[in-house]
Amino acid sequence: MQPLGKAASDDDRPLIERVRRGDQDAARILYERYFDRIYNYVYARLGRAEDAEDLAIDTMTRSLTRLDLFQDQGVAFSSWVYRIAHNATIDHYRRQGKAILVPLESATMPVSADPSELAVDQLSNEDLREALRTLTDEQQQVLILRFFQDLTAAQAARIMGKSVGAVQALQHRALGSLERVLQGRTNN
Amino acid sequence: MTPEVERLERLAERLRSIDPVMPSPGAKIRGWNLVLAAVEQSATVRSRTHPVRRLVLAAVAAAVLLVGGAVAASADSLPDSALYPLKGVVENVRGALAFSPSDKLGYHLDLARTRLTEAEAMITRHRIDLADVALSSLDDQLNDAALVVQSELQSDPALAASLEDRLAQAIATHDQQLAGLQGEVTNPAAIAAIMQARDRAAQALQTSNGKPSASPAGNGKGPSASPHPTPKH
DSSP states (O other), X not given: OOOOOOOOOTTHHHHHHHHHTTOXXXXXXXXXXXXXHHHHHHHHHHOOHHXXXXXXXXXXXXXXXXXXXXXXXXXXXXXXXXXXXXXXXXXXXXXXXXXXXXXXXGSOOOTTOOGGGOOGGGSOHHHHHHHHTTSOHHHHHHHIIIIISOOOHHHHHHHHTXXXXXXXXXXXXXXXXXXXXXXXXXXX | OOHXXXXXXXXXXXXXXXXXXXXXXXXXXXXXXXXXHHHHHHHHHHHHHSHHHHHHHHHHHHHHHHHOTHHHHHTTOOTTSTTHHHHHHHHHHHHHTOOSHHHXXXXXXXXXXXXHHHHHHHHHTTOHHHHHHHHHHHHHHHHHHHHHHHHXXXXXXXXXXXXXXXXXXXXXXXXXXXXXXXXXXXXXXXXXXXXXXXXXXXXXXXXXXXXOOSOTTSSSSSSOOOSSOOOOO
């Protein structure tokens, strides 16, 4: 997997202060640090380059112009940026009139499918991405953050506002759901 | 490890192996331009809300009203307008107030953008002579911006790299616009002027990183063909 660039860190704090004072160079550094990651995150959710571009730009614009709303009290700037991206994605779905919180249990599941027969190595990247987009909002989010964005469970927990244990449990359920979706597609 | 956990681990590893989808360079540049515009606007709004600055701005606004609307009107004037010389005076005052390297660079890039807009307008009005002057001035601004970057190379290499990046982005954006313009015009003189402007803009980037430029003096028409020679820092 190609690196997505430097992950979020405490290095953001001095840059944020500089941006607050109107320093465009600092804004540029933060933009470079997060744009690719946010684009990748949004693309994984939407699957359309044009929409991902627009939402990534929108997210970075909001992040860097609404710093007065960001209070560095236990929430990292990176978590804040991801939350803005997540909210922008949800808004986008709403504008498009798409359902966003479809419980996986309500979807058609091949009950008799044998998951042990699923050859994950033979699945294309696009198959995996498409299958992932059929999961619930939270399940998509946890898998993207953990495996596409390569964040730790603790980082994902901070972004999602959950405990580490809850994120690990959610991740387990999400992988199980994804496996069933892939199995269903393979059988069909 | 149970078979189920093993399967899910394999699936997790497969997800990790998917290459990230990256934005196109064009999208990234477009994004930065939009973000920068929003950041600049946001900074302006913030400064307006500051009580002391608001007072100062009110005084300045009153002075501007006293002097007349001419100065304000000149801001959008074009080279074939009677108010255009006043625009140069205002620009020079702005330049004198740019102190930090970042501000200086922003000032020159801003003027370069303005000159490009003027050149486009003049070509539309078939004033190729004035378009040529505006394009020469655009290149002068980019060269001045390159000199700002160059002056920081020794003292603050990190800042110089950041400034050079901004300059490169601006030149790339201008070149895209000029290429589009070049494809739209049919007048040979206009095409030649645009091509020359693109060449010189590319040379400005070499100047910024200390490499010798093929045309360090600018456009070959003398020290400056700019309609508004800007203050050197």
